[in-house]
Amino acid sequence: MQLLLCGKTQTVDRNMEEQLDKLMHQLMDREEEHEETKKETLEQLDEFNDLCLADASKPGKMDPDVMMGKLLPDVYTQQKIYILTALRKFGESLTPEDETFLTENTTATLSQFEKVTAKQGS
Template sequence: MSSRGTTETNVLQQNLQDQLDRLVQQLVDLEESKDDFEQDEYEELKNETIEQLKEMKESLSKMVKGDITLVDSVNAMQLAIQAAISEAFKTPEVIKLFAKKEPGQLRTRLKEIDRDHKIGKVSKDAYTQIKLEILTAVKKLGSEISPEEEMFLSQCSGTSLSAFQETDNSIKSAENLIQKNG
């Protein structure tokens, strides 16, 4: 499994610490050997070092604000979607159709599961779980659901739907952040 930028971010933090140590040591060395330089040369080297420290401070400020990260926005969205799917959906077929954004095929699957339940091929618990997942996915994809389906969702939805809603909000927050920083 990939680190999704976590390892790289740790390496970046260590490199920044090393760079800070180097720049501070450079200032110390400049002060100690001030007499070995012409006044203009000393001032120029000192100003360059201070400028590098200012640039580093600006970069660190951006990182603290979240404007710079190695966990890019696409990976952040992938993680949010993965969490939503794993919490809200247990049926692989529903996960696949949701990921492909196929509300029509989800509706077809719903008809099949209704039929299978009526003929006794699917238990009530399995039927309820799958129907709940399909209706949740259809609704989240922006398709209309009937008042009866809405009632079914409100009666049967529990932690899976609320987990999905939480992660759906996280995805929207990530998308807003991407648009803001993009």
């Protein structure tokens, strides 16, 4: 009888170790995904900055795609808000110009969205 109990204990211990290993792998995968997303977001911001998007809110310095009619100004604004908000959530510092852009262009709906996603992330 003692032997049977010992075997069950070993099985439970092995199952717990396997579950712990699985959870640790999931955690490492999520951390890698987070870093990859952060890297991609920073690359996107660099692309925007290369196109003078940091100054797009100033008259006469609009993105070339917007000026040529390839990108609607509203779409441009939404994309820039999305990227700047994501960078802020990743803890990146924004330029004063980017902060001003967000302040001037962030809608109440987006503010609500940020609050909801912040609650889900914690």
